Amino acid sequence: MSQYHLGEFEEIVLLTVAILDGEAYGISIVEEIETRLKRNVSLGAIQTVLKRLEDKKMVRSLFGEATKIRGGKRKRYYTITAEGQRVLKNTKDQRLSLWNAIPKTA
Numbered sequence: 001m002s003q004y005h006l007g008e009f010e011e012i013v014l015l016t017v018a019i020l021d022g023e024a025y026g027i028s029i030v031e032e033i034e035t036r037l038k039r040n041v042s043l044g045a046i047q048t049v050l051k052r053l054e055d056k057k058m059v060r061s062l063f064g065e066a067t068k069i070r071g072g073k074r075k076r077y078y079t080i081t082a083e084g085q086r087v088l089k090n091t092k093d094q095r096l097s098l099w100n101a102i103p104k105t106a
Helices: 008-020 026-037 043-055 080-099
Strands: 059-067 074-080
Touching: 008 026, 008 043, 008 074, 008 080, 026 043, 026 074, 043 059, 074 080
Parallel strands: none
Antiparallel strands: 059 074
16 A cells, blocks of 8 residues: 555546546646636646655656747646556545445435
8 A cells, every 4th residue: 555645635636637648737737627626726736736746656747849839848747657546546445435434324
């Protein structure tokens, strides 16, 4: 089992990176979260969490090609790692275990 615990926002960002499947970069992650969850998030907050997830080996990043549209700047794309997938599965299993433990009368 992983030594890392996911906070709520880390989990959301990691899930979003997985959803975007190779097309995850700062702005696309912001837009996906805002669209799916109707929750405003800042690019700075996303970048902070992505750095933390990368340090924990749950995502990895690579630079895309430079484009004229971006003034020669390259996007940093993120993908989920096997460790990230494992942590998400463990988190999901833990949450489902708790949900399943709620008595039917509640």
